[in-house]
Amino acid sequence: MSPDKMVHMANQIAAFFNSQPGGGAAEKVAGHLNDFWEPRMRAQLIAYIGEGGAGLDALVLAAADHLNAPAA
Amino acid sequence: MKDLIIPWDEHDKGTPARTGAPVTLTIDGFEVTVPEGTSVMRAAAEAGIDVPKLCATDTLEAFGSCRLCVVEIDGRKGTPSSCTTPVVPGMVVHTQSEKVRRIRRGVMELYISDHPLDCLTCAANGDCELQDMAGVVGLRDVRYATGESHFEQFGPSGGNPLWAPKDESNPYFTYDPAKCIVCSRCVRACEEIQGTFALTIEGRGFDSRVSPGAGFDDFLTSDCVSCGACVQACPTATLQENSMIALGTPMRSVVTTCAYCGVGCSFKAELNGDTLVRMVPHKAGKANRGHSCVKGRFAWGYANHSDRILSPMIRGSIDEPWREVSWDEALSYAAKRLQDIQAEHGRRSIGVITSSRCTNEETFLVQKLARAVFLNNNTDTCARVCHSPTGYGLGQTFGTSAGTQDFDSVALADVVIVMGANPTDAHPVFASRLKKRLRAGAKLIVIDPRKIDLVKSNHIKATHHLALRPGTNVAVITALAHVIVTEGLADEAFIAARCEGDSFADYAAFVSDPRHSPEAVEALTGVPADEMRAAARTFAKGGNGAIYYGLGVTEHSQGSTTVMGIANLAMLTGNIGRPGVGVNPLRGQNNVQGSCDMGSFPQELPGYRHVKNADVRAIFEQLWGVEIDPEPGLRINNMLDAAVDGSFKGIYIQGEDILQSDPDTRHVAAGLAAMDCVIVHDLFLNETANYAHVFLPGSTFLEKDGTFTNAERRINMVREVMKPKAGMADWQVTQALANAMGADWAYTHPREIMAEIAATTPSFAGVSYDLIDRLGSVQWPCNEAHPEGTPTMHVDGFVRGKGRFIVTEYLATDEKTGPRFPLLLTMGRILSQYNVGAQTRRTDNNVWHEEDMLEIHPVDAEDRGVTDGDWVRLASRSGETTLRAKVTQRVSPGVVYTTFHHPETQANVVTTDFSDWATNCPEYKVTAVQVAPSNGTSDWQERYAAQAARSRRIEAAE
Numbered sequence A: 001m002s003p004d005k006m007v008h009m010a011n012q013i014a015a016f017f018n019s020q021p022g023g024g025a026a027e028k029v030a031g032h033l034n035d036f037w038e039p040r041m042r043a044q045l046i047a048y049i050g051e052g053g054a055g056l057d058a059l060v061l062a063a064a065d066h067l068n069a070p071a072a
Numbered sequence B: 001m002k003d004l005i006i007p008w009d010e011h012d013k014g015t016p017a018r019t020g021a022p023v024t025l026t027i028d029g030f031e032v033t034v035p036e037g038t039s040v041m042r043a044a045a046e047a048g049i050d051v052p053k054l055c056a057t058d059t060l061e062a063f064g065s066c067r068l069c070v071v072e073i074d075g076r077k078g079t080p081s082s083c084t085t086p087v088v089p090g091m092v093v094h095t096q097s098e099k100v101r102r103i104r105r106g107v108m109e110l111y112i113s114d115h116p117l118d119c120l121t122c123a124a125n126g127d128c129e130l131q132d133m134a135g136v137v138g139l140r141d142v143r144y145a146t147g148e149s150h151f152e153q154f155g156p157s158g159g160n161p162l163w164a165p166k167d168e169s170n171p172y173f174t175y176d177p178a179k180c181i182v183c184s185r186c187v188r189a190c191e192e193i194q195g196t197f198a199l200t201i202e203g204r205g206f207d208s209r210v211s212p213g214a215g216f217d218d219f220l221t222s223d224c225v226s227c228g229a230c231v232q233a234c235p236t237a238t239l240q241e242n243s244m245i246a247l248g249t250p251m252r253s254v255v256t257t258c259a260y261c262g263v264g265c266s267f268k269a270e271l272n273g274d275t276l277v278r279m280v281p282h283k284a285g286k287a288n289r290g291h292s293c294v295k296g297r298f299a300w301g302y303a304n305h306s307d308r309i310l311s312p313m314i315r316g317s318i319d320e321p322w323r324e325v326s327w328d329e330a331l332s333y334a335a336k337r338l339q340d341i342q343a344e345h346g347r348r349s350i351g352v353i354t355s356s357r358c359t360n361e362e363t364f365l366v367q368k369l370a371r372a373v374f375l376n377n378n379t380d381t382c383a384r385v386c387h388s389p390t391g392y393g394l395g396q397t398f399g400t401s402a403g404t405q406d407f408d409s410v411a412l413a414d415v416v417i418v419m420g421a422n423p424t425d426a427h428p429v430f431a432s433r434l435k436k437r438l439r440a441g442a443k444l445i446v447i448d449p450r451k452i453d454l455v456k457s458n459h460i461k462a463t464h465h466l467a468l469r470p471g472t473n474v475a476v477i478t479a480l481a482h483v484i485v486t487e488g489l490a491d492e493a494f495i496a497a498r499c500e501g502d503s504f505a506d507y508a509a510f511v512s513d514p515r516h517s518p519e520a521v522e523a524l525t526g527v528p529a530d531e532m533r534a535a536a537r538t539f540a541k542g543g544n545g546a547i548y549y550g551l552g553v554t555e556h557s558q559g560s561t562t563v564m565g566i567a568n569l570a571m572l573t574g575n576i577g578r579p580g581v582g583v584n585p586l587r588g589q590n591n592v593q594g595s596c597d598m599g600s601f602p603q604e605l606p607g608y609r610h611v612k613n614a615d616v617r618a619i620f621e622q623l624w625g626v627e628i629d630p631e632p633g634l635r636i637n638n639m640l641d642a643a644v645d646g647s648f649k650g651i652y653i654q655g656e657d658i659l660q661s662d663p664d665t666r667h668v669a670a671g672l673a674a675m676d677c678v679i680v681h682d683l684f685l686n687e688t689a690n691y692a693h694v695f696l697p698g699s700t701f702l703e704k705d706g707t708f709t710n711a712e713r714r715i716n717m718v719r720e721v722m723k724p725k726a727g728m729a730d731w732q733v734t735q736a737l738a739n740a741m742g743a744d745w746a747y748t749h750p751r752e753i754m755a756e757i758a759a760t761t762p763s764f765a766g767v768s769y770d771l772i773d774r775l776g777s778v779q780w781p782c783n784e785a786h787p788e789g790t791p792t793m794h795v796d797g798f799v800r801g802k803g804r805f806i807v808t809e810y811l812a813t814d815e816k817t818g819p820r821f822p823l824l825l826t827m828g829r830i831l832s833q834y835n836v837g838a839q840t841r842r843t844d845n846n847v848w849h850e851e852d853m854l855e856i857h858p859v860d861a862e863d864r865g866v867t868d869g870d871w872v873r874l875a876s877r878s879g880e881t882t883l884r885a886k887v888t889q890r891v892s893p894g895v896v897y898t899t900f901h902h903p904e905t906q907a908n909v910v911t912t913d914f915s916d917w918a919t920n921c922p923e924y925k926v927t928a929v930q931v932a933p934s935n936g937t938s939d940w941q942e943r944y945a946a947q948a949a950r951s952r953r954i955e956a957a958e
C-alpha cells in the first residue's frame, strides 16, 4: 500500500474517534486497527510510525503504543 | 427427472382476504364463518364451493363487471354479484338455481360470440379461465350470429375496423386484442399490484379495448416496466408470455428464488422436462406476495446463452489463449499453483472472494476454504463494496448487522424515509409494495441528490425531497436529529427504557449544538432549512416511521457514520421493535445478506463473530480439525494493494467481476496483473477473467440446490430445476478445489452444509432444509427462542442489550471539486439491467438499456456545449472514459449521474480509491469530475477492448 493511502486511511479512522466523546480515543483507534487491519498493514503502519510517521494524525501516533505488533 | 411439489394453497378464492370479526352465513346449505368484509364469493370458496367468475381474482379488489358470479340470496331481490357483495350474519346464499344458470350461460354466450374459437391452437390452451368457465356454465351453443367482432381481420365488406393487430413490441410478452374480454384485470393489476398505471380501458361498451398509455403508445414505448403483473392477471391468451407461445404449456413446476436483487422474490419455475418455459411469481412467497419485476420474471435467458463457458480452462500466462481441459486437470493445476505460492510467499499470500450471487452454502464453503485450507482469513466479498458499512454501523448501535423488519412491515408504516436508494429501479417489487402504501396515504421523505421516480410519479408524490449535495449525508441526518431533539420531538419514554442513558446524553448534547441546525448546514448540503425542519417534524410526529436506505448511504467516506446516524434517528423517534417501523438496508444483490452472514468478511467468522475471539474459533477448530488464524485477513482493496506490493499472489474468485464492479479500474487491473494465480469461477468470461490463469465454469441458480438470504433476513430455498450444464454445481467445485489441496470434505448435498452452519452459528441454530420446506422460508435469528424465525428484530431489547447512540460528526470527503474537476459524479443502477450486467446484458432487457448514459443538468450541459445524445468525455483524477450524455433535470446542477452496467463504458475507470473510514467500502457515490464534448471512445477504452479481446481467445480443440 502506498504510504499516502495508508496515512489517509489511518487519519480517517482517527478523525472519527476524535469526534467521539468519552476519552480513550487512542485505545479506540488502536482497537479498530487491531480488529480490521491485517497484520502486514499494521506492520507497515508501525514501521512508518517508527520512521517518524509523517502526515499521521496525532491520535494515530498516540495509538501506536496500543497496536498489537503482528507476530511474524 | 425430479418433481418437487411443495404443498401450498394456490386456489384462487376470487377476492382478497380480509381481517375482521367473524361472520357466519349459509351457502348452499353449508354453514361457513369468515371475517367481516369478506365477499360472498370468497366465503363460498372457503366452504369449498367455487362460484364461476371471470373479472375477479383474489390478487385484485373486486370489480363486478362480468356478472358471471351472480347468486341468489334469500330476502334480496335480483341476482347480486357474489364478488362485490359482502357477507352479512345469517345470510342464506344459493350459488346454483335455474335463474343464475340461465344468466351465466347468457353472459358466456355473449363473451364467446366475440371470441375466436381456436382453442386448440391457442397459447393458453389448458391455461385459460374463459375456456374453464365455458365448461363450468355448460355453454353448448352460441346463438349470436357473428356480425361485428374484434377477432375477424376481415368482415363481409373487406377490412374490419374493430380488429387490431397484435402488439409484439415487448420482447417478453404479446398483447393480442382479438382475444380480450375486457375484464380489466390487467388494468387493475398494473394499478393495484405494480403501481405503474400504464394501462387504461379506452372506449365504451362494445368498443372498449385495453390500451397501453395514451394514443399511439405500444407496450414498449408506454410507461410499462414489463413487470408481468398484467400477464399474470389475464384470464385469457390476450396477454401471454412469448416463451409459452413458443414452447407450449409447462407440465411441471419447482418453487425457487430469484437470483437478481435483494428482494428475493419466490418464483415457480415452470418447465417441460429440463426446458424452462416461464418463471411465474409465487403467490405464497413472503417477500413478493405473488409479484415480480422484469428481471426475475423474464430475464433468465442468460442461463442458456451461447457465451456460457461449460468447460474448465487453464493457461500459463494471461498473454496465452485459453486451453480447455478436464475438471481434474484444471483443479490440480489450480491447487498446485496455489500451494506453490504459499510455499514460496507464505500462508497469507493467497485468498478468496465469495459471491453475493451464490448460495449461502457455497459462500460458507469458500470462506471455509480460506480459513481451513489456506489457513488464513483472506476472505472478502463484493458486499465490501456495497453494504459493509451497514454491518459496522448497525453492529455498533443495535448489536447486529441486519434489517430490522420484513417487507410486509411497510404496509403498516405511516412515514417512510427513502435515503440513497432508488427502489423503483433497484428493488422494484419492494417499490410496488411501498407505493401501494403511499397511495393509501402514508407520507414519503426522499433524501437523494436525484429526483428519483418515487419523488413524483403516477399517483405518488413525496411529501419532502431533500436533494442534498452528494457526500453530505451525515450533515443532513445530524440536522434532522437536531430538529427532533431541540424541538422536543424525541420519544423520551422509548429512549429511557431501551437505550443507554449516557450515550443518549452525549448524543443529545452533540446534535443540539447550533452548528448542526438546518440553517447552519444549508449552504453545505444544499437543502433549504425550512424543508429540512418540516421533514424532521413529519418523521417524528407522523406515527410509524420506517427508514429504507441503499448504497447512496453506504458508498461514501462516511458510509458507516451515516448508517449509525440512521440508527440514531430510529431510536430517537422510538421507531424500532414493532411492525411498521425500523431500519432497513436495501441490499443490492440477491445474497448480500447471506454472504455477510456466512463469514465472508476477513475479520468475522460466520454469524458476525470476530476471529480474535478464541471461544468462537474453538467451535470451528474442533469441527474442522485445524487451527484458525486469530488475525483479521485482507479486504478486497487491501488484497489488491498487497498484490501490487508483491506479498499477495493468488486468488480464487467465485461469481464476482471485481474488474468491472470495483472502483479505480486501473488499480484493480494492476493488482490482478501482479498475481501469479487468478482463478475465476463464473458463468462467463467476465472482465476479471482477462487476468485469470484458471477458469472454472459456474452454475446458474437454476442448476443447484441451496439457500439465499434476502434483505429481510429471509432464508429462501433455491432448487435445482435442471442439472448443472458444466457437470458440477458451484459448491461441488469449491469442494473439489479444497480436496485437490489436501482437504477431505465429503458433502453430498447442500443440506449437509446448512447443517454445519446451524451447528456452528447461533442465529442459524434452528435452520434446516426440512424447516424451510415446511414454512416456505424463515427469517433468522432462528433458534430455540425463535423456532420459526424472527420477522421483527429488537422487539423487547436490542441484540446488544441497550441501544447505543453514536455521535456523528460530519467530515467532508477528501474527494473535492475544484477548477479542474468541478462536477460531482454519482452512480446507480436502472431497472432492466443488473449490476455489472453480465446476466441481463445477455437477455432482451437490452431493449430498455443498451448503454450507460451520463445524466447532466441542462445548465451544466449548455456551459459545456453538450446536447442530448452527444458523446462526452468524463474525466476524474483517476482516469477518463467516454459515453453519451442525457440532458435531464433529474440531476441537480453540479451533479452528474451514470450507471455501470456495460463494460465498454468502464465507468469505474473514473472512480477513486477513497473509501469508508471503518470498512474500506469504496466511495462510489462521490467523484469529482469534468465533462467535455468528445468524438468517440478514449484511448483507455480502445486499449482495454483490444486487451480484452486478446485475453478471451480460446485455443481450438484438436
Ligand code: SF4
Binding pocket: B186, B189, B190, B194, B196, B197, B198, B199, B223, B224, B225, B226, B227, B228, B229, B230, B231
Ligand atoms: S407489464 Fe407491468 S407495468 Fe407493464 S402494463 Fe403490465 S402490469 Fe403494467
Ligand code: SF4
Binding pocket: B179, B180, B181, B182, B183, B184, B185, B186, B187, B210, B233, B234, B235, B236, B238, B239
Ligand atoms: S387483456 Fe386480459 S386481463 Fe386485460 S382486459 Fe383483456 S382479457 Fe382481461
Ligand code: SF4
Binding pocket: B258, B259, B260, B261, B262, B263, B264, B265, B288, B292, B293, B294, B295, B296, B297, B427, B428, B429, B430
Ligand atoms: S430482481 Fe428483485 S424484485 Fe425483481 S424479481 Fe428478482 S428478486 Fe424480485
Ligand code: FES
Binding pocket: B052, B053, B054, B055, B056, B063, B064, B065, B066, B067, B068, B069, B070, B081, B082, B083, B084
Ligand atoms: S366475477 Fe363477479 S362480476 Fe365478474
